[in-house]
Amino acid sequence: MRSRRSRSGGWVGALTSTDHKRIGVHLGLASFAFFLLGGVFAVMMRAQLAEPNGQLVSDNTYSELFTMHGSTMIYLFVTPMAIALSMYLVPLQIGAISIAGPRAALAGFWTWLAGGLIMQSGWLSADGAGRAGLFSPVPLSNGTNTPGVGQDLWVLGVILAASGMVVMAGCVLVTIARRRAPGMALLRMPVFSWTGLVTVLMVVGSFPVLIVAMILLYIDRHGANIYSGFSGAIDYQDLFWFFGHPVVYVMFFPYLGAAAEAIAVGANKRWFGYKAFVASVMAFAALSMSVWAHHMFTTGGVTNQYFAFTSTALVIPAGIEYFDVAGTLVGGALVLRCSMLFALTFFVQFLIGGLSGIFVASPVLDYSANNTYFLIAHFHYTLFAGSVFGFFAGVYHWFPKLTGALLRERLGKIQLAVMIVGTNLTFFPMFLVGEDGMPRRISRYAEHPGWATLNRLETAGSVLIAVGVAIFVANVWVSLRHREPAGDDPWRGHTLEWATSSPPPPLNYEAPIPPIRSYAPLLDLREEAADRERREREQAGAPA
Amino acid sequence: MTLIALISTRHEYDALFSVYVPIALGVFVVIVIVILAAVLRYRGRPPEKAARWSEHNGLEAGYALLLTATVAFLLYLTFSAEHRVDTVSARERPSLTVDVTAAKWEWQFSYPRYGITVRSGTVGRQPLVVPVDQAIRFRLASADVIHSLWIPQLRFKRALIPGATETVTLTFTNAGTFTGQCAEFCGLRHADMVFTVRALSPAAFASWARAGGRTA
Numbered sequence: 001m002r003s004r005r006s007r008s009g010g011w012v013g014a015l016t017s018t019d020h021k022r023i024g025v026h027l028g029l030a031s032f033a034f035f036l037l038g039g040v041f042a043v044m045m046r047a048q049l050a051e052p053n054g055q056l057v058s059d060n061t062y063s064e065l066f067t068m069h070g071s072t073m074i075y076l077f078v079t080p081m082a083i084a085l086s087m088y089l090v091p092l093q094i095g096a097i098s099i100a101g102p103r104a105a106l107a108g109f110w111t112w113l114a115g116g117l118i119m120q121s122g123w124l125s126a127d128g129a130g131r132a133g134l135f136s137p138v139p140l141s142n143g144t145n146t147p148g149v150g151q152d153l154w155v156l157g158v159i160l161a162a163s164g165m166v167v168m169a170g171c172v173l174v175t176i177a178r179r180r181a182p183g184m185a186l187l188r189m190p191v192f193s194w195t196g197l198v199t200v201l202m203v204v205g206s207f208p209v210l211i212v213a214m215i216l217l218y219i220d221r222h223g224a225n226i227y228s229g230f231s232g233a234i235d236y237q238d239l240f241w242f243f244g245h246p247v248v249y250v251m252f253f254p255y256l257g258a259a260a261e262a263i264a265v266g267a268n269k270r271w272f273g274y275k276a277f278v279a280s281v282m283a284f285a286a287l288s289m290s291v292w293a294h295h296m297f298t299t300g301g302v303t304n305q306y307f308a309f310t311s312t313a314l315v316i317p318a319g320i321e322y323f324d325v326a327g328t329l330v331g332g333a334l335v336l337r338c339s340m341l342f343a344l345t346f347f348v349q350f351l352i353g354g355l356s357g358i359f360v361a362s363p364v365l366d367y368s369a370n371n372t373y374f375l376i377a378h379f380h381y382t383l384f385a386g387s388v389f390g391f392f393a394g395v396y397h398w399f400p401k402l403t404g405a406l407l408r409e410r411l412g413k414i415q416l417a418v419m420i421v422g423t424n425l426t427f428f429p430m431f432l433v434g435e436d437g438m439p440r441r442i443s444r445y446a447e448h449p450g451w452a453t454l455n456r457l458e459t460a461g462s463v464l465i466a467v468g469v470a471i472f473v474a475n476v477w478v479s480l481r482h483r484e485p486a487g488d489d490p491w492r493g494h495t496l497e498w499a500t501s502s503p504p505p506p507l508n509y510e511a512p513i514p515p516i517r518s519y520a521p522l523l524d525l526r527e528e529a530a531d532r533e534r535r536e537r538e539q540a541g542a543p544a
Numbered sequence: 545m546t547l548i549a550l551i552s553t554r555h556e557y558d559a560l561f562s563v564y565v566p567i568a569l570g571v572f573v574v575i576v577i578v579i580l581a582a583v584l585r586y587r588g589r590p591p592e593k594a595a596r597w598s599e600h601n602g603l604e605a606g607y608a609l610l611l612t613a614t615v616a617f618l619l620y621l622t623f624s625a626e627h628r629v630d631t632v633s634a635r636e637r638p639s640l641t642v643d644v645t646a647a648k649w650e651w652q653f654s655y656p657r658y659g660i661t662v663r664s665g666t667v668g669r670q671p672l673v674v675p676v677d678q679a680i681r682f683r684l685a686s687a688d689v690i691h692s693l694w695i696p697q698l699r700f701k702r703a704l705i706p707g708a709t710e711t712v713t714l715t716f717t718n719a720g721t722f723t724g725q726c727a728e729f730c731g732l733r734h735a736d737m738v739f740t741v742r743a744l745s746p747a748a749f750a751s752w753a754r755a756g757g758r759t760a
Contacts, residue, residue, distance in 0.1 A: 059732050059733060059734075059735065060732060063729070063731075063732065063734075132729075133729050137689075137690055137728075139688070139689050139690070139706060140689040140690060140729070140730060140731060145688065145689050145731060146731075228707075229706070229707030229708070230705050230706070230707035230708035231707070232707070233690060233705045233706070233707065234705070267586070267594065268591040268594040269594045269595060269596075269598070270596070270598035271598065272598050272599070272600075273598070273599060273600070273601075273604050274598065274599070275599070275601075276601065276604045276608075298692060298701055298702055298703045299703045299705060300702065300703065300705075300710045301705070304626060304630070305623055305626065308619065308622055308623070308626070309619060312615050312618055312619050312622070313615055315611055315614065315615050315618075316608060316611045316612055316615060319607065319608070319611040320604065320607070320608060320611075322575055323604060323607050325579065326575075326578050326579065326582060327598075327600065327604075328598075329579065329582035329583065329586060330582050330585075330586065330595075331586065331594065331595030331597065332582075332586045332589075332594050332595070333586065333588075333589035333590060333591045333592075333593050333594040334582075334583060334586050334587040334588070334589070335587075335588075336583070336587055344579060344583065347579065348575075348576055348579065351571075351572055351575060351576075352572065355568040355571060355572060356568070358564065358568065358618065359564055359568070362560060362564070362618070362622040362625075362626075363622065363626045363629075363630075364553075364556055364557060364560050364622060364625040364626050364629055365557065365560055365561065365564065365622075367553065367557070367629070367699065367700045367701055367702075368557055368696070368699035368700065368701070370692075370701060370727070371692060371694070371701070371727040371728060372694075372727065436696065437694070437696025437723065437725075439694060439725055439726075439727045440729075441729040441734060442725075442734060442735035443734075443735045444735045444736075445735070446738070448723075492591060527596065530592060
């Protein structure tokens with residue numbers, strides 16, 4: 001019944017399909033559209049800041065732009081894209097023919113999309129879109145200080161988007177718990193699926209807190225004085241950041257997993273240190289649920305030393321991951337395709353974000369960096385220079401599986417080069433201007449030695465990033481119009497998704513899946529075949 | 545005059561920064577070199593040549609220990625500095641108390657001992673005047689939303705949250721004119737919530753205060 005419906009054609013059939021692959025692709029496409037929209041907001045902000053005392057947009061518009069840029073990127077692009085990757089790939093990687101709770105997953109997608117559209121519909125309201133910032137602290141975001149329907153739509157949009165994501169993440173979680181193929185023990189799950197597992201665990205563990213915080217904020221905005229006084233302000237921030245820090249790792253893990261798969265396959269070598277890696281992502285996830293108040297060091301309302309301790313301790317699992325990258329590369333047979341190059345760039349650029357993160361984990365250093373462009377540089381190095389590059393690594397790696405067609409390598413390398421220059425030109429000067437004291441979220445800045453030059457560089461970089469993204473869109477267009485057939489397994493993949501057709505059939509596998517003896521079952525088969533061949537050669541060549 | 549040096553947030557920040565930065569740069573350079581070297585050395589080999597080992601738990605455990613030691617070292621430095629900035633400074637005997645009231649979109653600095661009040665932001669440009677090398681107690685309050693007192697020269701900021709008065713003790717070690725700004729988005733004209741700090745020698749400050757806050 002279900003399979004027949006998912007095969008039914010037409011728009012209605014496609015949009016109501018309960019096939020996890022279709023839901024994943026729809027979620028990914030919608031998220032990517034929001035990425036382009038959020039990017040437009042970013043370039044508009046950079047245009048305003050290109051010169052001191054910019055006059056391009058009003059103060060009010062600027063506050064809508066940064067609120068909606070951050071909200072769009074986090075609630076509507078990086079997080080749902082992380083779930084989209086998990087939704088599409090995890091069932092394939094663990095040998096499941098479908099996702100658990102397919103109708104719930106479909107409902108989750110539509111709920112999330114409704115949330116995104118409601119949030120953006122604020123632009124059409126008389127008061128404009130949400131404008132109290134990405135985390136809309138109280139009392140700024142209450143009905144007195146930010147009145148109007150635009151902010152209400154923002155709150156409702158966050159509630160719906162987060163609810164949809166919890167449901168989708170829950171479906172992936174149950175799929176991992178209940179639908180692994182025979183032989184697919186937890187410790188044989190591919191590296192990407194492990195990152196998907198910790199991601200959905202964190203979504204299920206932390207997003208409900210955001211939903212509650214936002215429901216209370218909505219009620220607060222309509223007359224009930226819920227978040228009152230000093231403690232109300234701190235309570236709101238505790239609730240928000242209890243979501244707000246885990247989500248940082250939700251926006252990191254699947255991209256880490258994608259980059260890891262791209263590197264292992266590109267190196268023709270098993271991912272190094274699998275068990276240590278699994279332990280490190282679990283430790284990462286656990287720690288990241290207990291670091292939230294490092295966003296509140298300057299409030300005087302939290303125990304700074306505890307949160308400095310947990311935040312700095314993240315160095316240990318993060319360091320393990322870098323060790324595993326090096327261990328995978330050493331001794332490999334590397335093919336430097338786009339997926340591999342994006343993945344390597346992900347690790348190098350993310351390192352800048354990670355190392356500057358150790359900085360802001362220290363309260364004394366954060367007393368300076370907090371709410372300055374230093375912080376903006378730090379988290380854009382993790383989210384953009386890191387996660388988005390990991391996302392592209394994943395796209396170049398799995399696009400042939402999704403579509404049956406290869407992306408153009410040459411265009412991909414041009415995109416990579418343009419984006420590396422653009423990204424570092426945009427975000428590195430922010431460290432300098434932030435260290436020099438430029439706060440975030442200001443629509444204008446006075447003449448200040450060096451600031452104009454640095455801001456102009458950042459603006460130029462943001463245009464280059466836009467060019468890079470345009471090259472990517474062109475690449476997808478060209479590659480789908482003039483298809484270069486990929487075959488089932490163009491890269492000598494390691495994991496089960498490469499053992500089925502491209503794109504996979506509705507129930508994922510038509511042939512029986514290969515035996516699963518490790519986290520790289522297809523590599524096992526290749527190694528066994530090579531061993532057999534060598535033995536036969538030796539026997540044939542041995543003197544009689 | 546004082547035997548124990550006053551805590552300077554700027555000095556604490558600079559000292560910590562000068563340890564964190566070289567470590568971060570060193571780690572970055574080492575990791576980039578390792579990745580680059582591995583890529584150059586192992587690229588373009590036929591797939592059959594790829595090594596089959598995929599684990600070295602001893603090496604990895606040793607590496608984790610090294611990371612743990614680094615974390616312990618950084619936390620030791622951070623906790624010591626944080627203790628001085630947040631706890632020891634609060635025990636200093638201030639020579640001056642300034643009441644800071646933030647509101648959309650202005651700063652009001654009151655000197656209760658001298659009966660002086662200056663205002664800055666959308667309402668004016670009167671500087672915050674302070675003596676150098678003396679502990680100054682700032683009592684921070686907000687009249688409406690969360691603001692943040694940010695003086696880049698001091699490498700220090702603190703949120704002003706409505707509903708409570710927080711106290712910080714700060715010392716300026718350099719005379720001069722500095723900028724200050726609200727660092728927590730507080731609504732429409734947040735960008736205009738700026739002020740100037742004039743740090744004067746104690747003698748110049750005293751004459752400024754005697755003159756009732758007219759510029760010395």
